[in-house]
Amino acid sequence: MPNNSGKVYGLTILSPILNDDEASPSHDLQIRSYLAGLSTGRESPFAQAPGTHLARLVVMDDVIFVGAPAVEEHLNSKYLIFESNCDPGPDGTIDSYLQGLAEYAGAHLDAIWSHCVGYPGASDRAAFVRYMKACQLETTFFFAAVNDKSVPETLRALQTQKAVADFVETHQGMQPGQLRAEFLQLVATLDAAPMPAVASATVSREMKIGGRNE
Amino acid sequence: MSNINGKVYAMNAITPMKPWKTWVLRLIFFVLGHVKSLQQDLINLSFIEFARWVVVPRAGFPQFGNGQEPEKLTYDYLLFFSNFNGTWNQYIDAFSAVLSKGLNLIWQWSEKFPGSVPVTLFKEYIGRVQFDTDYYFTAYPHATANDLKAAHAVQASYDDLRSRVNSLSDAEFADAYMSFVLQVQPNLGETGEAPVVF
Numbered sequence: 001m002p003n004n005s006g007k008v009y010g011l012t013i014l015s016p017i018l019n020d021d022e023a024s025p026s027h028d029l030q031i032r033s034y035l036a037g038l039s040t041g042r043e044s045p046f047a048q049a050p051g052t053h054l055a056r057l058v059v060m061d062d063v064i065f066v067g068a069p070a071v072e073e074h075l076n077s078k079y080l081i082f083e084s085n086c087d088p089g090p091d092g093t094i095d096s097y098l099q100g101l102a103e104y105a106g107a108h109l110d111a112i113w114s115h116c117v118g119y120p121g122a123s124d125r126a127a128f129v130r131y132m133k134a135c136q137l138e139t140t141f142f143f144a145a146v147n148d149k150s151v152p153e154t155l156r157a158l159q160t161q162k163a164v165a166d167f168v169e170t171h172q173g174m175q176p177g178q179l180r181a182e183f184l185q186l187v188a189t190l191d192a193a194p195m196p197a198v199a200s201a202t203v204s205r206e207m208k209i210g211g212r213n214e
Numbered sequence: 215m216s217n218i219n220g221k222v223y224a225m226n227a228i229t230p231m232k233p234w235k236t237w238v239l240r241l242i243f244f245v246l247g248h249v250k251s252l253q254q255d256l257i258n259l260s261f262i263e264f265a266r267w268v269v270v271p272r273a274g275f276p277q278f279g280n281g282q283e284p285e286k287l288t289y290d291y292l293l294f295f296s297n298f299n300g301t302w303n304q305y306i307d308a309f310s311a312v313l314s315k316g317l318n319l320i321w322q323w324s325e326k327f328p329g330s331v332p333v334t335l336f337k338e339y340i341g342r343v344q345f346d347t348d349y350y351f352t353a354y355p356h357a358t359a360n361d362l363k364a365a366h367a368v369q370a371s372y373d374d375l376r377s378r379v380n381s382l383s384d385a386e387f388a389d390a391y392m393s394f395v396l397q398v399q400p401n402l403g404e405t406g407e408a409p410v411v412f
Binding site: 035040 | 216219222224226228229230239240243246247253256257260262263264265266267268269270274275276277278279280281282283284285286287288289291293295297324325326339342343345346347348349350351352353354355356357359361362363364365366368369372375376379382384385387388391395398399401402404405
């Protein structure tokens with residue numbers, strides 16, 4: 001199935017946004033405003049719910065006119081695009097991922113999708129999943145650079161990579177017996193380490209100045 | 215608007231296609247999906263984490279009634295979403311230089327596509343059909359696609375050594391550890407914040 005690449009799922013959803021002349025600000029603007037204030041770090045709805053590698057939300061205002069002799073045309077609705085690269089359930093379907101979103105991030109989803117036509121709310125999980133799947137488009141071609149690992153497996157691998165790099169650097173030239181003992185200690189430490197946080201907060205840094213544009 | 219999160223850039227593009235041409239494109243994608251060797255250039259462009267093309271038929275936009283007017287369109291539309299590392303210019307330049315034939319095969323069915331070479335007109339076209347991302351999330355803001363591949367390679371080597379450590383003598387472990395270091399050393403680069411691009 002084109003939606004799947006190995007163990008990764010390419011979810012593409014287009015939800016029509018309410019077109020209400022009486023609404024002020026307009027519904028698309030309310031979505032944009034909410035998204036502008038939404039955390040992309042550990043508090044993100046996609047960090048709280050399991051299974052998202054990368055995801056985006058985009059308000060698509062219209063199709064694009066590329067110039068004559070192409071025909072100029074316009075959409076009657078604006079659409080909210082939800083593009084997610086995520087872990088499907090064991091059966092390869094998207095249901096458990098969508099249910100996870102509804103369970104862990106229902107309030108955020110309601111704040112965003114309540115501006116879309118026909119949205120039933122996240123509290124009715126079955127209706128929510130039905131709605132999202134009704135908005136889903138079949139991905140025609142999906143490419144994933146790493147398509148055989150889940151989000152937890154990747155977080156764990158990044159943690160292991162750093163620990164191994166530190167270990168190799170600090171254990172050069174060590175006697176075999178001590179090296180083996182220290183490696184076993186590394187194994188015990190990594191086994192006991194908690195799962196690294198998803199989307200760990202960006203480290204603050206000093207503003208770099210003096211570039212070409214200054 | 216947030217096309218960038220950490221080391222990843224989110225690109226969205228939409229191009230119109232005459233409906234009959236979308237069937238040609240579907241066939242091309244079908245072949246591309248089933249003949250993995252044809253994906254090699256895409257794999258070699260190792261700064262792409264995920265990419266997808268979605269053909270939206272002119273009558274295929276989701277409709278729910280409830281006052282929503284049906285779309286009345288002449289064209290089908292090709293949506294393109296990419297998650298890549300680096301800058302927009304680096305991405306388009308590399309696409310044009312490495313994947314020009316493949317890109318032409320995919321986008322030549324779209325209206326007014328000028329070809330991926332020369333790159334100037336290609337960039338102008340992409341600039342015209344691209345639209346911005348409102349919210350962008352990544353589970354690994356400090357890692358690139360190559361970082362992820364490297365981390366999984368280290369994990370595999372580590373798991374192998376770990377599974378054997380208890381059955382090895384100290385001397386055998388020293389040899390196994392040396393082999394382990396030789397295996398993982400190309401993949402021990404450190405992840406971190408994205409560089410500031412001026």
